[in-house]
Amino acid sequence: MTFEMVEEITIYEAExxxxxxxxKLDDAELLLDMAKIQKIDIVGIQxxxxxxxxxxxxxxxxxxxxxxxSLYEQIAAxxxxxxxxxx
Amino acid sequence: MxxxxxxxxxxGEEDLFVIGDxxxxxxxxxxxxxxxxxxxxxxxxxxxxxxTRVPMMQSYIKGVTNVxxxxxxxxxxxxxxxxxxxxxxxxTSMIIIKNIALIIDEVHDVNSIVDEDxxxxxxxxxxxxxxxxxxxxxYHDSYIAILNxxxxxxxxxxxxxxxx
Amino acid sequence: MEEELEIFLEDCxxxxxxxENALVEMQNGIIDEEAIGAIFRAVHTIxxxxxxxxxxxxxxxxxxxxxxxxxxRQGKVEVNKEMIDLFLRCKDYAEKLVQAAVNSEExxxxxxxxxxxxxxxxIAYIEGKPQESAVEVLKDETLDESEQKWxxxxxxxxxxxxxxxxxxxxxxxxxxxxxxxxxxxxxxxxPPLEELNPIHPYIGFEILFSGKTTKEELEDVFxxxxxxxxxxIFDVSEKGAYESLVVQRGEALLQKELIAASFASQEMFSETxxxxxxxxxxxxxxxxxxxxxxxxxxxxxEKQEEAxxxxxxxxxxxxxxxxxxxxxxLINYMSEIVITNSKILSLVERENEESEESSELEEAAYSxxxxxxxxxxxxxxxxxxxxxxxxxxxxxxxIDTAKKIGKDVEFVISGGETELDKSVVExxxxxxxHMLRNSIDHGIELPEERxxxxxRAKGRVDLRAYPDAGSIVIEIEDDGGGLDKERIxxxxxxxxxVKPSDKLSDEEIYKLIFAAGLxxxxxxxxxxxxxxxxxxxxxxxxxxxxxxDITSTYGVGSKITIRLPLTLAIIDGFLVQVGxxxxxxxxxxxxxxxxxxxxxxxxxxxxxxxxxRGEMLPLLNIxxxxxxxxxxxxxxxxxxxxxxxxxxxxxxxxxxxxxxxxIKSLGEVxxxxxxxxxGSILGSGEIALIFDVPRLIELKNRVGSVK
Numbered sequence: 001m002t003f004e005m006v007e008e009i010t011i012y013e014a015e016x017x018x019x020x021x022x023x024k025l026d027d028a029e030l031l032l033d034m035a036k037i038q039k040i041d042i043v044g045i046q047x048x049x050x051x052x053x054x055x056x057x058x059x060x061x062x063x064x065x066x067x068x069x070s071l072y073e074q075i076a077a078x079x080x081x082x083x084x085x086x087x
Numbered sequence: 088m089x090x091x092x093x094x095x096x097x098x099g100e101e102d103l104f105v106i107g108d109x110x111x112x113x114x115x116x117x118x119x120x121x122x123x124x125x126x127x128x129x130x131x132x133x134x135x136x137x138x139t140r141v142p143m144m145q146s147y148i149k150g151v152t153n154v155x156x157x158x159x160x161x162x163x164x165x166x167x168x169x170x171x172x173x174x175x176x177x178x179t180s181m182i183i184i185k186n187i188a189l190i191i192d193e194v195h196d197v198n199s200i201v202d203e204d205x206x207x208x209x210x211x212x213x214x215x216x217x218x219x220x221x222x223x224x225x226y227h228d229s230y231i232a233i234l235n236x237x238x239x240x241x242x243x244x245x246x247x248x249x250x251x
Numbered sequence: 252m253e254e255e256l257e258i259f260l261e262d263c264x265x266x267x268x269x270x271e272n273a274l275v276e277m278q279n280g281i282i283d284e285e286a287i288g289a290i291f292r293a294v295h296t297i298x299x300x301x302x303x304x305x306x307x308x309x310x311x312x313x314x315x316x317x318x319x320x321x322x323x324r325q326g327k328v329e330v331n332k333e334m335i336d337l338f339l340r341c342k343d344y345a346e347k348l349v350q351a352a353v354n355s356e357e358x359x360x361x362x363x364x365x366x367x368x369x370x371x372x373x374i375a376y377i378e379g380k381p382q383e384s385a386v387e388v389l390k391d392e393t394l395d396e397s398e399q400k401w402x403x404x405x406x407x408x409x410x411x412x413x414x415x416x417x418x419x420x421x422x423x424x425x426x427x428x429x430x431x432x433x434x435x436x437x438x439x440x441x442p443p444l445e446e447l448n449p450i451h452p453y454i455g456f457e458i459l460f461s462g463k464t465t466k467e468e469l470e471d472v473f474x475x476x477x478x479x480x481x482x483x484i485f486d487v488s489e490k491g492a493y494e495s496l497v498v499q500r501g502e503a504l505l506q507k508e509l510i511a512a513s514f515a516s517q518e519m520f521s522e523t524x525x526x527x528x529x530x531x532x533x534x535x536x537x538x539x540x541x542x543x544x545x546x547x548x549x550x551x552x553e554k555q556e557e558a559x560x561x562x563x564x565x566x567x568x569x570x571x572x573x574x575x576x577x578x579x580x581l582i583n584y585m586s587e588i589v590i591t592n593s594k595i596l597s598l599v600e601r602e603n604e605e606s607e608e609s610s611e612l613e614e615a616a617y618s619x620x621x622x623x624x625x626x627x628x629x630x631x632x633x634x635x636x637x638x639x640x641x642x643x644x645x646x647x648x649x650i651d652t653a654k655k656i657g658k659d660v661e662f663v664i665s666g667g668e669t670e671l672d673k674s675v676v677e678x679x680x681x682x683x684x685h686m687l688r689n690s691i692d693h694g695i696e697l698p699e700e701r702x703x704x705x706x707r708a709k710g711r712v713d714l715r716a717y718p719d720a721g722s723i724v725i726e727i728e729d730d731g732g733g734l735d736k737e738r739i740x741x742x743x744x745x746x747x748x749v750k751p752s753d754k755l756s757d758e759e760i761y762k763l764i765f766a767a768g769l770x771x772x773x774x775x776x777x778x779x780x781x782x783x784x785x786x787x788x789x790x791x792x793x794x795x796x797x798x799x800d801i802t803s804t805y806g807v808g809s810k811i812t813i814r815l816p817l818t819l820a821i822i823d824g825f826l827v828q829v830g831x832x833x834x835x836x837x838x839x840x841x842x843x844x845x846x847x848x849x850x851x852x853x854x855x856x857x858x859x860x861x862x863x864r865g866e867m868l869p870l871l872n873i874x875x876x877x878x879x880x881x882x883x884x885x886x887x888x889x890x891x892x893x894x895x896x897x898x899x900x901x902x903x904x905x906x907x908x909x910x911x912x913x914i915k916s917l918g919e920v921x922x923x924x925x926x927x928x929x930g931s932i933l934g935s936g937e938i939a940l941i942f943d944v945p946r947l948i949e950l951k952n953r954v955g956s957v958k
Contacts, residue, residue: 011412012651014449022444042418046441046454054443077419078456079434139938140832141917142877143924151917151930151938158930158938160920186918246920 007036009044017044021051030055035066045080052084108202112224112233114195115182117173118165120214121195123224123233128184132194135179143248146172152181152188164189167239168215184236200224208232255416255475256353259300262474263349266293270342277335287330290338291320297345299471302424306352309345310427312366315373316341328376341369398429399486401460401469402514404496406437406481407452410680413644416476418456424472429462435512439504450681459487459514477572493519578633585627589913592616592623594935634674635817638716638725639667641676645687649712653691659698659709660691666716671723675795675815679725682788686727686811687712689785694731694809704806706730722797722839723817728810734803736760761801765789796837796928798895798945814895822914824931826907826939827890830879833939835912835931836901840892840944844906847887861889861900871951872902877926894945901947914941926950 147166221235301309437455695710803809824835928943
């Protein structure tokens with residue numbers, strides 16, 4: 001899955017992304033292409049952690065690919081890179 | 088556990104000196120049978136008192152009662168087990184677990200049972216549904232069902248409304 | 252101006268005033284530790300606050316000043332007359348910097364030049380001091396004896412994300428004040444997606460920080476978001492500090508996390524403690540309350556004295572920040588007193604039933620009742636907050652939302668001074684955000700579209716609050732396209748919400764947008780989602796014992812009206828009996844009570860309404876609907892209740908009188924129960940059930956339509 005529709009994972013997108021991610025939970029492979037994502041805030045980080053938890057409850061693993069350096073920095077600012085499996 | 092509520096029940100002396108790992112269980116009677124709860128789950132025990140009926144609930148939900156200023160849900164244990172309803176008498180009591188009062192016939196006492204006497208519950212052979220039983224405990228040559236609060240209080244089940 | 256900025260401005264004004272006061276004292280020759288300390292703290296506080304907002308100019312300037320004052324404090328630089336004059340000029344300049352920053356203006360060239368000059372002079376004093384201490388100032392970032400290690404444990408209240416305060420700016424600020432040695436996110440409270448409300452904070456942080464700061468200074472960092480964060484700061488060298496953190500947080504998993512992230516070692520937790528935390532999770536909440544008071548890290552006497560001194564200097568304002576838990580506790584006690592007093596009153600009345608005159612006891616009991624009402628109102632008043640603070644937080648969301656979808660919207664807030672119970676304000680926030688987004692997304696048209704319709708290109712959304720007849724009304728009004736009746740109806744029929752044969756009034760059609768699973772937007776947009784929401788919004792408002800209505804004119808705009816009770820904790824009710832059960836009807840929903848005579852009953856026959864002064868009044872027989880037992884009194888009365896513009900007569904047995912009552916929850920078992928909002932413990936100890944009139948009216952409609 002790629003985030004086609006957004007460039008940001010922030011509070012303004014959170015409600016919609018939650019719905020999208022909920023639908024994606026049924027997919028066999030949970031590979032998130034972050035190539036287009038430029039910005040993430042704490043709300044977005046929290047959302048992704050929640051997504052990972054839901055995936056784990058279904059015995060699935062979430063993987064992020066194409067995480068830009070800037071995006072990584074933004075996540076690392078909150079020390080959440082390890083939890084998202086990026087560390 | 089609230090202060091003082093267990094004092095009136097006899098804690099046998101031999102129970103205080105059990106060798107090995109043992110837990111304490113509250114024994115009580117409901118519909119003529121003896122059951123037990125793990126004492127650590129029980130908040131307190133009180134005599135049966137007036138219950139305010141709450142409409143539209145399952146028949147085993149008797150309503151609510153006031154336990155020292157808190158509103159507590161009242162469930163008839165026997166009805167929950169689908170074994171008829173408890174006849175209110177002089178010895179009828181309420182066992183309070185979390186925020187729920189269970190109506191039962193009579194409270195017995197608190198006994199220690201060593202862990203090795205605790206067995207898995209049997210698949211069949213008991214009056215009540217197996218899911219309500221957490222373990223079977225051997226006590227003085229008889230088997231006693233230690234009840235499973237989680238199943239008895241399963242919220243999505245007991246919070247269901249009766250059909251209008 | 253944003254609320255946070257306003258607080259910032261006020262705070263800076265205060266600090267600058269303290270500074271000026273101290274400088275004037277110095278000019279008069281009183282150069283003592285206290286004055287120097289006051290200035291140092293003022294400079295430091297301004298720096299801290301400015302850092303939160305990213306006002307780097309202010310931070311840089313005050314940083315230089317702070318360094319100099321640190322040296323003065325340590326006795327390494329001596330204050331002279333020229334210096335005091337310089338400081339006064341610095342103070343004036345700082346004032347200009349703050350003004351400019353708040354108004355997002357640039358300083359003019361002349362001002363910039365003055366700033367440079369002042370900075371250079373300050374630096375000259377710093378460098379003029381004995382050489383060896385210059386080294387000390389420069390090595391600023393490294394640990395020395397005066398540095399202290401603090402643990403900062405951070406959780407957020409529900410609204411934190413919507414305040415717009417960025418968490419990174421808080422982290423950045425710590426980096427500026429000292430060194431963040433460890434930073435660990437706490438994620439175990441984040442639920443899986445299914446249960447996640449994405450804009451509520453579940454995440455938390457544990458931070459180990461080292462710097463030359465006091466606890467108060469660290470707390471000041473959070474001053475602007477104090478109501479929205481749950482903060483615990485302690486000195487890590489204190490014995491049992493981590494243990495008490497785990498207890499205070501009441502989070503069973505915290506201990507493991509602290510050990511895993513190497514904040515603490517296993518040895519820091521005593522064995523009995525381990526058991527405590529794991530086995531008594533349910534009591535953790537209670538403990539959290541209690542222990543907060545008891546084991547707040549012991550500060551040395553000396554420190555407390557110092558804090559007191561600075562406090563008395565710093566706090567000239569007359570407001571008091573009180574932990575809301577303390578007020579809740581007071582309300583609980585008050586509830587008990589109100590109940591006990593009702594009991595006394597009923598005893599006294601029974602005692603005096605025979606005699607004509609009222610006894611002294613009765614009089615005393617009644618004046619007691621009156622006094623208690625004052626006290627109760629006073630306590631309730633403490634919980635009341637102005638809605639404006641909360642409303643202002645929506646500005647950013649509204650503006651950003653509009654911008655995102657290319658709409659131009661003017662957002663007008665009025666009635667911000669209207670007061671509402673804090674917990675109501677907190678719980679209404681999410682529904683309001685949702686409805687505001689809806690207004691912008693579905694209501695307001697694109698600028699070109701508006702112009703084509705002959706409207707102003709800029710749309711307008713109004714959010715207003717005002718008190719009305721014992722409740723608070725909040726309105727969201729937009730001048731957008733309005734609701735399309737035909738389309739809503741078509742959609743509702745398509746989704747099976749209504750039958751094509753149903754005859755619906757305009758109002759009923761508009762109300763369909765609150766029905767579950769009904770989204771009229773032709774295409775799903777980014778902002779307000781896909782039909783999830785409005786039904787949840789309605790439910791949320793009703794859970795607050797409120798109501799929501801919508802009116803709309805096609806092409807002109809829509810108005811959503813939310814009606815909320817002033818408070819949740821206590822209501823004035825009317826006690827009635829049906830069968831064996833006592834019920835309380837909220838007074839605010841009662842129009843009048845009438846007796847149902849035998850004749851009327853006979854006239855009524857099997858109809859479920861009576862003719863009341865020429866109007867048809869639908870009736871709801873409580874005994875039938877709630878399957879109550881036969882009446883003991885054989886009397887029948889009708890309580891006419893209303894909600895919005897709907898009236899229903901409730902048939903009850905007996906009217907027992909007005910009753911002021913504390914609402915208690917019946918417990919989670921009864922969450923699905925319609926028509927009953929809670930219970931109340933009467934003076935006799937008996938429980939009465941409280942009617943939820945709006946739901947009861949709904950129930951009437953449902954029962955009616957089944958028949």
